[in-house]
Amino acid sequence: xxxxxxxxxxxxxxxxxxxxxxxxxxxxxxxxxxxxxxxxxxxxxxxxxxxxxxxxxxxxxxxxxxxxxxxxxxxxxxxxxxxxxxxxxxxxxxxxxxxxxxxxxxxxxxxxxxxxxxxxxxxxxxxxxxxxxxxxxxxxxxxxxxxxxxxxxxxxxxxxxxxxxxxxxxxxxxxxxxxxxxxxxxxxxxxxxxxxxxxxxxxxxxxxxxxxxxxxxxxxxxxxxxxxxxxxxxxxxxxxxxxxxxxxxxxxxxxxxxxxxxxxxxxxxxxxxxxxxxxxxxxxxxxxxxxxxxxxxxxxxxxxxxxxxxxxxxxxxxxxxxxxxxxxxxxxxxxxxxxxxxxxxxxxxxxxxxxxxxxxxxxxxxxxxxxxxxxxxxxxxxxxxxxxxxxxxxxxxxxxxxxxxxxxxxxxxxxxxxxxxxxxxxxxxxxxxxxx
Numbered sequence: 001x002x003x004x005x006x007x008x009x010x011x012x013x014x015x016x017x018x019x020x021x022x023x024x025x026x027x028x029x030x031x032x033x034x035x036x037x038x039x040x041x042x043x044x045x046x047x048x049x050x051x052x053x054x055x056x057x058x059x060x061x062x063x064x065x066x067x068x069x070x071x072x073x074x075x076x077x078x079x080x081x082x083x084x085x086x087x088x089x090x091x092x093x094x095x096x097x098x099x100x101x102x103x104x105x106x107x108x109x110x111x112x113x114x115x116x117x118x119x120x121x122x123x124x125x126x127x128x129x130x131x132x133x134x135x136x137x138x139x140x141x142x143x144x145x146x147x148x149x150x151x152x153x154x155x156x157x158x159x160x161x162x163x164x165x166x167x168x169x170x171x172x173x174x175x176x177x178x179x180x181x182x183x184x185x186x187x188x189x190x191x192x193x194x195x196x197x198x199x200x201x202x203x204x205x206x207x208x209x210x211x212x213x214x215x216x217x218x219x220x221x222x223x224x225x226x227x228x229x230x231x232x233x234x235x236x237x238x239x240x241x242x243x244x245x246x247x248x249x250x251x252x253x254x255x256x257x258x259x260x261x262x263x264x265x266x267x268x269x270x271x272x273x274x275x276x277x278x279x280x281x282x283x284x285x286x287x288x289x290x291x292x293x294x295x296x297x298x299x300x301x302x303x304x305x306x307x308x309x310x311x312x313x314x315x316x317x318x319x320x321x322x323x324x325x326x327x328x329x330x331x332x333x334x335x336x337x338x339x340x341x342x343x344x345x346x347x348x349x350x351x352x353x354x355x356x357x358x359x360x361x362x363x364x365x366x367x368x369x370x371x372x373x374x375x376x377x378x379x380x381x382x383x384x385x386x387x388x389x390x391x392x393x394x395x396x397x398x399x400x401x402x403x404x405x406x407x408x409x410x411x412x413x414x415x416x417x418x419x420x421x422x423x424x425x426x427x428x429x430x431x432x433x434x435x436x
Contacts, residue, residue: 003124003125003156003157004156004159004189004192006125007090007126007127007159007193007196008193008196010090011091011196011197011199011200012196012200014037014038014039014200016039016090016091016197017039017040017042017089017090017091018040018041018042018089018090018091018093018197019041019042019043019044019085019086019088019089019091019092019093020041020042020044020093021044021045021086021092021093021094021095021096022045022094022097022114022132023043023044023045023051023054023079023095024061024095024096024097025061025169025272025342026095026131026165026167027043027093027095028043028059028064029167029175030093030095030131030176031043031072031077032064032068032072032176033175033176033177033201033202034201035072035075035076035077036201037200038200039200040077041072041076041077042077042078042079042080042088042089043077043078043079043080044079044080044081044082044085045079045081046081047081048081051079051080054069054077054079055073055078055079057069057070057073058070061169061341062341062368063169063170063340083117083118083121084121085121086121086122087121087122087123089126090125090126090127091127091128091129091197092118092122092129093131094111094114094115094128094129094131094132095131095132095165096111096132097110097272098110098132098134098276099272099276100276100279102376104279105283106134106135106279106280106283106284108134108138108142110132111130111132111138111142111143112142112146115142115143115146115147116146119146119149119150120150122147122150122152122158124152124158125157125158126158126159127158127159127160127161127190127194127197128143128158128159128160128161129161129162129163129197130143130161130163131162131163131164131165132165133164133165133218133219133222133273133276133277133280134280135215135219135280135283135284136212136216136219136281136284137215137284138162139160139161139162139184139186139211139215140186140211143160144186147160154186154190155186155187155189156189159185159186159189159193159194160186160190160211161184161185161186161190161191161193161194161197161211161214162183162184162211162214162215163181163182163183163184163194163198163214164182164214164215164217164218165218166179166180166181166182166218166221169337169340169342170337170338170340170342176201176202177201177202177203178203178204179202180203180204180205180206181198181202181204181205181206182206182207182208182214182218183195183198183205183206183207183208183214184207184208184209184210184212184214184215185210185211186210186211191207216281218277219277219278219280222273222274222277222278223277223278223281223295225263225274226269226274226275226277226278226295226302227278227294227295227298228261228263229263229265229266229269229274229298229302230297230298230302231263231298231301232246232250232265233265233266233305234301235249235265236265240435245427246265247264247424250262264424265305265422266347266422266423267305267306267309267347267348267401267422267436268302268306268350268351269302269345269347270335270336270337270343270344270345270346270347270348271344271345271346272342272344272345275345276345278292278295278298278299279295279299281295282295282296305347306347306350306354308436309399309401309420309422310351310354310355312434312435312436313329313355313397313399313420313436314358315434316418316420316434317396317397319434320396320417322396324355324358324359324360325358325359325360326359326361327396327397328360328363328395328396328397329355329361329362329363329395329396329397329398330362330363330364330365330391330392330397330398330416331348331351331352331355331363331364331365331399331401332364332366332387332398332399332400332402332407333348333364333365333366333400333401333402333403333404333407334346334349334364334366334369334372334384335348335366335368335369335402335404337402338402338404338405339368339405339406340368341368343369343372343373346401346402347401348364348401349372349375349377349380351399351401352380352382353378355399356380362380362382363382363385363391363395364384364385365384365385365386365391366384366402366404367384367404367406368404369384370383371383371384387407387408387411387412389415392411392415392416393416393417395416395417396417396418397417397419398412398419399419399420399422400419400420400422400423401423402423403423403425409426413426413430413432413433416432418432418434419434420433420434420435420436421433421435421436422435422436
């Protein structure tokens with residue numbers, strides 16, 4: 001039996017070992033999915049504290065309960081910082097971050113560092129899948145040469161695929177098993193092996209002709225959202241100047257049963273995908289002397305939204321006879337989206353930074369994020385303020401940045417002297433609520 005057929009048979013029979021490299025918001029749910037499908041799963045991560053928590057049956061992601069990790073441990077899941085154990089796996093699935101550097105250029109150091117750490121331990125009869133979002137050509141340009149440097153022949157005795165993650169943190173409707181999964185292989189044999197790997201754990205696969213096509217698919221998904229969010233954010237500013245309720249307009253437009261998809265304005269983009277992924281394509285396009293004007297314009301609009309919100313805070317305070325300098329501003333929500341504990345690229349951080357620059361005293365409240373984490377841009381050293389009648393009344397302005405369901409909005413409205421609402425929590429006119 002050929003190496004290819006033997007590997008496929010190991011997936012079909014559930015005898016294969018699956019290694020997930022990078023145990024974050026993407027890797028950890030994927031681990032649980034493969035284990036639920038009947039596989040032995042090995043987790044590899046560079047963070048010893050994460051590995052220790054997982055091996056003790058604990059979770060560090062709010063929407064993944066510790067009970068699921070403990071159950072996974074009982075079924076044989078193990079986490080390690082030892083990359084040499086990659087040799088034990090039949091499939092190596094890379095789920096590591098792909099951030100931007102300070103110049104908003106792609107930083108592939110996590111991807112390349114991971115492959116280089118695994119390379120000495122690769123062997124015949126393995127498949128390597130990259131799930132991290134990146135620019136078209138990464139799998140061929142960065143992974144392929146590092147694998148073939150080991151002497152392995154990709155497409156014959158080793159298999160290489162790209163299958164972008166489509167994780168929706170905190171979603172009650174979607175999970176790694178029921179979200180259709182795009183997959184592209186370096187060769188036809190690679191695609192066949194990769195399809196066999198994912199078919200046993202994912203309900204629907206969407207094979208495409210190449211790794212480049214799969215990489216571009218992921219970027220298109222997120223660029224589509226970024227551009228449309230930029231459009232509605234710009235229309236929000238126009239409608240605000242014209243005295244029109246943008247949410248009323250969106251609701252009315254959404255009644256059209258074809259040709260319209262509703263997007264909603266906000267205080268800026270957050271998360272690890274929408275604010276970052278479009279710039280992976282703009283950077284790569286420059287190599288082909290192409291300017292991606294729509295993408296860059298949407299980025300400019302979305303980046304400007306925190307400045308618009310801060311101006312609305314200033315306007316609201318002025319109407320109440322107060323200045324922003326010296327004002328007590330309570331920001332509700334530090335997470336980038338509602339009901340999650342994920343604050344990556346959250347616009348709340350930029351809002352707090354701008355408010356502090358203008359002399360405001362800033363505090364925040366978020367039931368999902370008890371303390372703000374220090375990052376490459378910001379280190380405020382703040383902890384979450386409990387929402388009491390006293391803390392609300394003491395704020396000159398409450399700024400709703402993230403509309404968590406856990407907030408008691410009637411209570412907030414009853415006790416906050418002034419509210420600036422970026423999420424349309426309080427639709428309709430109110431003398432103490434200013435839309436932003």
